[in-house]
Amino acid sequence: MTPSFLLTFALLVPFGAALVAALLPQNARNAEAWLAGTTAVAGLGIMIYLFPQVANGSVVRQEIAWIPALGLNIILRLDGFAWLFGVLITGVGLLVVLYARYYMSPKDPVPRFFAFFLAFMGSMLGLVMSGNIIQLVIFWELTSLTSFLLIGYWFHLAQARDGARMALTVTGLGGLGLLIGMLIIGQMVGSYDLDVVLDSGDLIREHPLYLPALLLVLLGALTKSAQFPFHFWLPHAMAAPTPVSAYLHSATMVKAGVFLLVRFWPVMAGTDAWFWIVTCAGMATLIFGAYAAIFQTDLKGLLAYSTISHLGLITTLLGMSTPLATVAAIFHIANHATFKASLFMAAGIIDHEIGTRDIRKLSGLFRFMPFTATLAMVASAAMAGVPLLNGFLSKEMFFAEVAERDANPFVNLALPIGATIASMFAVVYSLRFVHGVFFGPKPEGLEKVPHEPPALMRRPIEILVLLCLVVGVIPGITIAPYLAAAVVSVTGPDTPYYSLSVWHGWNLALAMSGVALVGGVLLYWALYGYLAQGVDGPPLIRQLQGKRIFERIMLTITSKWARRLEARFGTRRLQPQLFLLFLLAVALPASLLMSRLGGINLSFAGFDPVFALLWAIGIVCAVAAAQQAKFHRLVALILLGGTGIVTCITFVWFSAPDLAITQLLVEIVTTVLILLGLRWLPKRVEDLSDEAQVLKARIRRYRDLVLAGLAGVGMTVVAYAVMTRQIPEGISEYFLENAYKLGGGTNVVNVMLVDFRAFDTLGEITVLGIVALTVFAVLRRFRPASESIAKPEQQRIQAEFDDRAPERSQGDTVSEYLLIPSVIMNWMFPVIIVLAVHLFLRGHDQPGGGFAAGIVMSIGFILQYMAGGTRWVEDRLRILPVRWIGSGLLLALLVGVAAQFVGYPFMTTAFQYAEIPWIGRVPMASALIFDLGVFSLVVGATVLILIALAHQSVRSPKAARHAAPIKQAEVSPDAPVESR
Amino acid sequence: MMRQILPYPLLSLGMLALWLLLQQSLGLGHILLGTLVALFAGRALAALEPDRPRIRKPLKIIQLMALVAVDVLRSNLAVARIVLDGRHREHHSGFLLLPLELRDRSALAVLSCIITATPGSAWLEYDAMRGTVLIHVLDLVDEQAWIDTIKHRYESLLLEIFQ
């Protein structure tokens, strides 16, 4: 096993174990604990095994190719500092697993807990071992996500949900900042490889983008390690199960922030910006956290604020940018992990055994659980910085560093005073923790008699407290080599000498310690009365609740502002959308054309008065149609027909007979179609609403008119410009020359449709088919407007008339109405069929073709429907339009595919002139079969659309019945059947 | 059997003529193809089952057509004059209720076509129960003259052809 492989192994094992853990049964607490414990032991073992490799400042490195193109490979990199974290993660992890085995209730679904826990462990290991700064971000965010899941483990509790969400939001935001920061650093040094980055300190610090990069990296670090003003999420994360707090919020996750500061300390520290930002944030956090911790009534809250404060201490040290301060910071990272994890566990035991963590309700527990109390007291002492415990050592180093003379007199004064005050507060909250919980009278109103926890549950605390003691008494032979390895990997081989001895002689640091201890005791005594009142939250700044501010900001931004912005810059109405579309369609091309069109010469050559008159008519009809469309729909439709005819004549005028025919036919079908629809549109009557509304509508109309006018002018200019330009040398000559030679037809347009560009036609008929199917589908469950469910007024009046006249019966009027016309309409049926066949067959050589023929055929059908009614026609003709559509498509397709079977590309056509006796040369073009497909589809689709609409009239009496509130009296089953 | 293949011989013949006119050709191929198309068209009409008109004297149709042509030409000129006179002329237009003996739907259709196609007269409403038709006449000077014209010139001829 090579060392580098071991790194991969150490990273993968937790994730693999997490998967396994997720699949274990709900109540497998022991199995889960064994699995997690083994994993942690394996990780710890690997770390211990690898220590010699990193002891002397060297690095174990493993690179796995992932995305070389992006400079993003998986690089696992273990140096002394990462090793220290690795041991914390696995070691504390192991202890927490053991603790959690007893802490978690049998009712809790443990697979989820251990799966998330192990995944978090893996993420943390990945983070500290990242040798690529993007990979570091990846694991960074993974720790945020897994911690989110762990905090929200008891998601039935609202505070767990809120706490989890807040933690994720804040740390996620920081992570995104970190990502950009890392990207900038990568851009500066030209690589994302951490080793390259660490070698480029000068380049980074002198780069113009240093400050933004620094700010973004700090955003990540400070949010993660809960530094002021991003601290507020941490206390609310205490809704997590205590093992999670002990692990994440003391030893690992919050430490990731300071890990990052340390990691980038060699390349980013040492500048004024770094000093001021980091130190200030750290100092503010240190004092604020300690102050707030004093006034917490929840044990875990107290510990959380204490954690914030200690992280502030570490941050302050790192901000000072001196190697010795960094040594102290690294040392305190380790020390804080030990005593804080043990304190969290102790708090958890109290909670677990007594059922509350409220200091106000707790008291005198020493007599019930003396052993646990002793452990907690020792750990608290370490937290307070009492000599002979590890906390004292690093705090002494801290004092020594802040006491160093600085050029800036303010700094010179502020740092030592702030540090001393914060230490004093630390003594106060430590005292409160110990005194408030373990001493005093017996607690009252407890449901069960408190007792010591199971021995194994206590064991992790014992081990941690032992570490506090051992390190505190004999640091030189316990922690020293490991600390040295860590320090060297950060500050480099030239790290100045530092002493770990307990006694440094009488110096300012010792004096500060003394002041803090004595002052702390006195302050606790002074505050005792106030604290005994049990008011939650720190005085003076009680109103400053990070959570409430955060939630208000989030609510304002994500709901209020977002909705307002969405409404302001978006719309759900159709008109503005179309307005914007057309506005852009005018503005963009106009901006490209302005002053680039060159001279447009107005030319009146070839002016034809007839054509001008025709277009005068066309324009008048169009404008009139536009004007009438709102209230006089039928009129608009009629006028539309006028414009259509002018369009059609224009096509003829400029040599497009196929277009003219098709336009005409479509025109007819469209008119019938819209009329069929018109029956279902109730009348519009002019309503005269209030003045303001009318005015608003008028303004809108004028605005639309202006845009419409501009669009028209634009189209005129563009169309005129192109029409008067030289024809470019294009593809069209090829078609004219080869339509007959290669396509076997003289109607070039038709040859294009069924041969040169048959693929377009295939798509086009598919569109028609699809639309027909859609229309059919929509109409199948059509619900007419309530006003139009009833028979049209005319029919009602006429039926009433028939009813009243004695010799008439209902329906006489309509049958008389159609008696004579229907005869002629029937006669036209064969005529139309002949016309359709004619247009179809001549299409290849003369204007016509499958499409025109198809429309003609469907008009023939529609005419019969108009003459005889739906029932009458369908009794006589069975039209299966969907089949027509399907077979049309298949036929067209088959022609194309047939070419493929003989080795040509799809849609290759063949044609030949066959000599048929008596008839002569007959063109046999495969394109004709394609056109037959077109014909079939067009018939099917058009008929389907129109008939589906027409069927609504037959359906509507049923719909009316359906809509009636009370059903018609139902015929009872035994009633005599009168009629069928 | 024959009726199934050729339900409307005259109509199919007409369709063949239509086909040949459309093709502008009398080639054998077109005649054959046209026959097929015409047969198909006849079958299509048969599917609709309209009343099968029984034409007794097909030759009289030509006589009728000539008659109509002349009348239409005359009316064209008459109506053109009325239009040119414009508002200055006195109102002569009016409705006319005409009793008919003709009952065959096809014959009625032909008559309605004739009357409406002739400028100056328009077929408005046929009452099947009573066999009367309401006609609007643009230049209704002599009501009886109109009735006579229609009844004697057209109806009698149509009765001959169709019944």
Added chain:
Amino acid sequence: MSELPVWAALLVGFFALAGSLLTLLGCLGLARLDSFYERVHAPTLGTSFGAIGILLASILYFSVTGQRPAVHEVLIVIFVSLTTPVTLMLLARAALYRDRAEQNGNVPAAAFGQDVVVEAPADPQA
């Protein structure tokens, strides 16, 4: 546009002009006549001898220039005179119904029984 004899040109011109004139007059009548029932007569000028004139011009022109009889224009005459009555009949009958229902104007009552009065539709336009 190959060699069209002058007599043919004159004839073609005459028929075209005559047909167009009749059509024009018909449409003028449409615009000028007073009531719908009078106007209904106007378009038939165009569909009868208006169309016949122009189509004769066409037949003549293409028969002479094309050196073979082109008579398919006849079809237009036939079908126009077959279909226009259908439109006019349906339209006139509809107008009759509407006028009766609204009791406006001097239209004859329904030929049968008493004229049935039903509330007039309140739609003056559509």
Added chain:
Amino acid sequence: MTSLLDHLTVLPILLPLATGALMLMLDDRQRVTKAFINVFATALLVFLSVAMVIRAANPADLLAVSYPLGNWPVPFGIVLVADRLSAMMVLLTSVLGLSALVYSLARWHAAGPNFHTLFQFLLMGLNGAFLTGDIFNLFVFFEVMLAASYGLALHGLGLARIKAGLHYVAVNLGASFLFLIGAALIYGVTGTLNMADLAAKVATIPELDRGLLEAGAAFLGLAFLLKAGMWPLGFWLPTTYAAATAPVAAMFAIMTKVGIYAVLRLSTLAFGIEAGASAGLGQTVLQLGGMATIAFGAVGILAAQTTGRLAGYCVLVSSGTLLAAIGMGNAFVTGGALYYLVISTLAVSAFFLIVELLERIRIAGADVLAITLEAYGDDEEETENDEVGLAIPGALAVLGICFSICVLLLAGLPPLAGFLGKFAIISALFNPQGLTEIAPITPAAWWLAGLMIFAGFAALVALTRTGISTFWATMSDTPAPVRVIEIAPILLLLGLTVVMTVMAGPVMDYMYITAENLHAPAIEIGNILATPLVVEVAP
């Protein structure tokens, strides 16, 4: 052209068309048969498109990718081009198609007639749009795709769908007009419709006509940008997508990408570096519009009141990101954008499928279909369809995992591919000449990177809110059953993103080569114009 492989380029269009048409010959009640046919055909399509991607990645014969329909010479006939980009898009389409289709079999395919045919026609339209090398043919396939999408958007009917459908149809009809005007104008100026031919001609257009040509391109661009949902043209999108049934919405996720594809294709082909005076046309519009779209999408994500709308806004963010990235006109950025395109499409599709299941959890026990049927259906509607397939155990957990993966993908959080896509784009923005070349970061790059991060954060906030309220805050004891055929497609889509994460190296390489080819189109233009024809087939 004797083997099937020779016709590979056209098959992704023909297969759906044939399948769709064939199913029309069956009665609508033979839904099970249709379902089998459809699944089989779509699976075959996946297979074909995989083959196509493999061929495009290692072209044995450079000319093999272009297919002259009807054996007409380029540029006269219509040519299909299956290069790396097209092949990739077709593969994406077919994978989405298969997933959405399988999902729909649980219930939605029975909510209206001819679902299966419309579905295949949608695939046909999409594939055609991706494969064609002809501007007008692109219009036709846009219309095929749109027509099918109209049908599918309305599938199931109901108030919301009809209202949204009306807007969707109206707005897209407007865009279709612009497409026509643009295509016609380009033809009027250049005399060609073939994209490669156009690209070859653009540089030589007389200066006097250049304004007209560019105006034509602007019309086309607007039509594409509307499909892509660019602000301020994309307001219809969230409403329509949210109203559509889940499988349809999942398919729609790629419809915006058609707009993006067209913009990318034409801007690099015809207005790339070789376009003379027109080079880089519209890049500013793309950049600004794209960024505005991201911002609007992010705001919408935060403001969304329903998960469906939220998903719709995610589509907008994805579109905006891609448009702005394309607007940068840089091969590295484009490469990253292509990766992001695939990932975001898969993610959004999966998300649309999940959304419906989430709603089912929310209204535990309530049957969505039953509600719509009761409100808007009529009694003659088919009643035989109860849900199909087996319910899966631990539905909530599986759904939770799927949802979480979606959150990671959509918010662009590590470690999944959503992050990689964003990272690839931003990294390229910051290092436009490659990581090791030092060049200053442009303001546009800053803005885009910032907006992408902001949008990711917005997605994180909103999706966390959704997830918490769905999975954590609803106390439904008996979650509505989730069928295997509902969850399997989601797993497939998400699984693919995981595969793309793990295999990011080779996948990114594919994207980068694709992007390089796009930004240096001379070779491809030459290849297409030289497409060989079948001269004579040996008997």
Added chain:
Amino acid sequence: MSETILFWSILVSQLMLAGAMISATTRMIRGPRAQDRILALDAFYVAAMLMLVLFGIRVGTSVYFEAALVIGILGFVSTVALAKFLMRGEVIE
């Protein structure tokens, strides 16, 4: 000579037909009733058809004949639909 005759007579004829179409258009716009407008549209169709025939003579080709024929045979369909809509309130019952 014949060219000139033909040119002027066709031009004047076309102008007259255009005049006819204008008359029909005024009626289409003025109404007053829907039946008047539909009637005018029918006349408009016919004039347009004749215009196409004249145009064929003018350019000397019968390639546009089918367009006129389509109006001749099918032009009445939309007016029939409109008329029936007036009478019955729906086109197909």
Added chain:
Amino acid sequence: MELILAIGIGVLTSCGVYLMLRPRTFQVIIGLSLLSYAVNLFIFAMGRLKTGAAPVTASGAIDPTQFTDPVPQALVLTAIVIGFAMTALFLVVMLAARGVTGTDHVDGREQR
């Protein structure tokens, strides 16, 4: 001639755009029709205008300059068909919307 047609296209466009911006669905459908006339004519115009030069060739060798450009005509034919289909679709959706929303406003509710 070009000018007349260009103006015609412009006016049709204006009417179409104006109607498409109106609040009533029927106005929109008439607008769609007018706009599609305009667009079809525009496409057609892109092939330039020629009178009496229909692209119906003889069977022998031909001179392409004697004929008008067939390409735009083929495009217009496709556009006409698609336009018809879309009109039908919009109509039906419009009817369905009228039915379920109770108003013919394009937004499915009256604007206040």
